[in-house]
Amino acid sequence: MSVLIGGAWPYANGSLHLGHLVALLPGDILARYYRLKGEKVLYVSGSDCNGTPIAIKARQEGKSVQEIADTYHQEFAESFRELGFTYDCYTRTDTNHHHETVKAIFLHLLKNDNIYKKKTDQCYCNTCEQFLPDRFVEGECPHCGKQARGDQCDHCSNILDPLELLDSTCKVCGDSPVKKETEHFYFELSAFQQELETYVHHAEINGLWRDNAIKLTKRYLDEGLLDRAVSRDLSNGVSVPVKGYEDKKIYVWIEAVSGYYSASTQWGNHLGNGISPFWEEDTISYYVHGKDNIPFHTIIWPSILMGTDKHALPTHIVSSEYLTIEQKKLSTSRNWAVWVPDMLKRYNPDSIRYFLTVNAPENRDADFSWREFIYSHNSELLGAFGNFINRTFKFIEKFYDGITPVGSVDEELRSKMTVLYDHVGHLIRDAHFKQGLEEIFDFIRLANKYFDERKPWIQIKELGSSCDDTMATCVHIIANLAQLLHPFLPFSCQKIVDMLGLPELGWVEIAVKKVRLADVKPLFERIDVARIEAEIEALNEGVIS
Numbered sequence: 001m002s003v004l005i006g007g008a009w010p011y012a013n014g015s016l017h018l019g020h021l022v023a024l025l026p027g028d029i030l031a032r033y034y035r036l037k038g039e040k041v042l043y044v045s046g047s048d049c050n051g052t053p054i055a056i057k058a059r060q061e062g063k064s065v066q067e068i069a070d071t072y073h074q075e076f077a078e079s080f081r082e083l084g085f086t087y088d089c090y091t092r093t094d095t096n097h098h099h100e101t102v103k104a105i106f107l108h109l110l111k112n113d114n115i116y117k118k119k120t121d122q123c124y125c126n127t128c129e130q131f132l133p134d135r136f137v138e139g140e141c142p143h144c145g146k147q148a149r150g151d152q153c154d155h156c157s158n159i160l161d162p163l164e165l166l167d168s169t170c171k172v173c174g175d176s177p178v179k180k181e182t183e184h185f186y187f188e189l190s191a192f193q194q195e196l197e198t199y200v201h202h203a204e205i206n207g208l209w210r211d212n213a214i215k216l217t218k219r220y221l222d223e224g225l226l227d228r229a230v231s232r233d234l235s236n237g238v239s240v241p242v243k244g245y246e247d248k249k250i251y252v253w254i255e256a257v258s259g260y261y262s263a264s265t266q267w268g269n270h271l272g273n274g275i276s277p278f279w280e281e282d283t284i285s286y287y288v289h290g291k292d293n294i295p296f297h298t299i300i301w302p303s304i305l306m307g308t309d310k311h312a313l314p315t316h317i318v319s320s321e322y323l324t325i326e327q328k329k330l331s332t333s334r335n336w337a338v339w340v341p342d343m344l345k346r347y348n349p350d351s352i353r354y355f356l357t358v359n360a361p362e363n364r365d366a367d368f369s370w371r372e373f374i375y376s377h378n379s380e381l382l383g384a385f386g387n388f389i390n391r392t393f394k395f396i397e398k399f400y401d402g403i404t405p406v407g408s409v410d411e412e413l414r415s416k417m418t419v420l421y422d423h424v425g426h427l428i429r430d431a432h433f434k435q436g437l438e439e440i441f442d443f444i445r446l447a448n449k450y451f452d453e454r455k456p457w458i459q460i461k462e463l464g465s466s467c468d469d470t471m472a473t474c475v476h477i478i479a480n481l482a483q484l485l486h487p488f489l490p491f492s493c494q495k496i497v498d499m500l501g502l503p504e505l506g507w508v509e510i511a512v513k514k515v516r517l518a519d520v521k522p523l524f525e526r527i528d529v530a531r532i533e534a535e536i537e538a539l540n541e542g543v544i545s
């Protein structure tokens, strides 16, 4: 089996925040799980370095577009590394390779008559003397009446044309833009309506997409797909590869999503082995992103693949709902956000991964609060998981000279644990990460209960092998937890691997022979609850009104 995993591409004009991370983390859980299973995995993503917001940011800060893109790309790569993300290829959209790949896709669609030229009206700002990029027109959403950007309404998720906005203004100068004629290339989305309907119907029957993806995609299809302009008058990005139109850029709809393919070919070229078997018709593919990105992955990207005769359509759509921060909507402009590089300075990456998985907005919005975060670390990670390992290993150090005793493993606990491989594996494959992690932690609570009930501190004084059996059972559980939890908490699992000297991990039950424990240390430190107040205060102080 071969599995392609595409993580959404963060936009390189600001740091990663928890809202990004909660949507992207499932990708790494999947990649790690399938590798443990022994499947072929290709996990790709990169930084989105094109488009207007970066150009504006560069102008504001007196830097070049390249400098801004470099800064954030490096910061993203570092944050992902610190969080343990195991991308096979994490690239960026301003590479020559990506540009050439996108141009080839554009020309392929043009050749197949899925892209055509059309004269059209566009928002033009007389004050700024330029056609305005979609995101630089703001106004009232014609569908829900809320304030929206020209490309999409965050409130009702409709994709918009800036001309549809009511009472529109230019974001740069605040004046009202006018309608002006220009010529653009259009992607014939309407041609894929029927094929997409069949495709989405299959996805729904097979239950491989999140509900929000099914619902939103069906809504678009019910409304009937409209052809969309795919060239823009922008300063940076991939130039339209048609003579006389080189000043225009290929719009993000085609350009950014093509990154999954360009990153794959970049990876394949680098290894000299091509992209087989990751772009075949029977490849399993997971596309992991937030709900604001759904139509790009369920309508636009499949249409591009159909239009370029590539048959590896997305099979799984893992589209998260939103994460609120302390019960309020996350806002980067108001700085109501928890920034990943900042959080990583003070907290264990596994604590972040744990919280964002058990509180993931899988089916509805979820909340991040500092109180819950710190309590979940102290009670679950340290109190349940860390404590079970620590009490077992400390006991073996004290009473067994640090050498794990041989004994018979408790059958009841063992069979419960064996079932977990099957069960949790199933849950991960179906993108129910939260439930998977919870079931492992339910089992950890059982293991702690077993320790308490067996009372090894009394058993050790008795004749016979009962204490050896208790310890052998606990060590057996710990070794297997290092595998079961590896997709979720890789750093802590690595510590267990080191302490037990385990060989290569997999997704089948392992047994531990007699080993000398190496360098026993607690997996987690308690976080002082006084930090809750301090963090909330810092969050409030940082707000820009």
Ligand SMILES: [Zn+2]
Pocket: 141, 142, 143, 144, 145, 146, 148, 153, 154, 155, 156, 157, 158
């Ligand atoms: Zn709306």
Ligand SMILES: [Zn+2]
Pocket: 125, 126, 127, 128, 129, 170, 171, 172, 173, 174, 175
């Ligand atoms: Zn203007």
